[in-house]
Amino acid sequence: MTNPSFSAVLRLLGANARLEERFSGGLGSLHGLALKEVLLLMHLAQAPRRRLSRIDLAKRLYVSPSTVTRMAAPLEKLKMVSREADPRDARLAYVVLTEAGLELVANAQASLEIMAADVFRDRWTQPEIATLADLLGRLTAGQPGDLG
Amino acid sequence: MTNPSFSAVLRLLGANARLEERFSGGLGSLHGLALKEVLLLMHLAQAPRRRLSRIDLAKRLYVSPSTVTRMAAPLEKLKMVSREADPRDARLAYVVLTEAGLELVANAQASLEIMAADVFRDRWTQPEIATLADLLGRLTAGQPGDLG
DNA sequence: CCGGTATACTTCCATATGCAAGTAATTAGG
DNA sequence: CCTAATTACTTGCATATGGAAGTATACCGG
Incomplete structure (x- = not known):
């Protein structure tokens, strides 16, 4: 592949698929939550007045919006929201x-952070990880409520 | 966010969501295909004997595998595979x-490449794009049939 | 104040997807 | 050879999701 933009996009799609697969398993068994549910709770945790x-959640x-409605329902039954x-x-x-x-999301986030660190454990230096985070941040910039 | 690994993962998830949204619209209207269908055809195009x-496609x-079965059916009706x-x-x-x-995927890929370039058109230098592609490539390494 | 428009949310419907179970074919072990 | 285990694929079922339509509320121009 000689086109770097295209290559970056394709690899981003692949990397995302791998990460989602990797995180879904661990999170579900540890806390009984899907990755998207944890993200929802994380957004609430950092919002004013929680x-x-x-x-806003949908964005x-x-x-x-319909997905948010349906994701919130079971979390409400569990008294998490x-x-x-x-x-x-x-x-x-x-x-x-x-x-x-709040308690649950703190624990789930801790698990997620460990899993995230595992992703880079081999063959990555700290500056490389920081560079990746920085470059990816520029792709998501301009959105309200960025978690990372 | 002080944890770069976690930040990178979160931003990758967000960037992916944005890109998928962006590409789905354009591709669908241009070629009548979903992004995943184009990726399927691209994998075939680069495989031996097409x-x-x-x-293998599922991986x-x-x-x-069931998703591949169901994705292939409409493409077969369209005589694309x-x-x-x-x-x-x-x-x-x-x-x-x-x-x-083969013809269709060549056109669709050309559209995708243009859309990919658009993603980085503003505020990105060529070396930055190359660095991003390189770092993301390390997250997907070790898989057979990497497209980019 | 009133009617029209915009916004927030929910629900219905169609589609997409994974998993489990089922079928068919190949391989391995004795 | 024969049987058991493995592999490739398909299909039934349950779940997730987006978009359209419906409802309720708020805002705006006159």
């Missing part, structure tokens, strides 16, 4: 991280 | 790229 509207997770209306705007239904949810 | 077993695309049995091993059902499929 709450976000479903629309941050790159999914549709609660639902709260906005006093000013009755259309808004915030997803709010509970104390239990 | 054919791969469904199992290269990071999907299950054909099905051929292995003369030595009757279990193998190769997906073979037709001439029409």
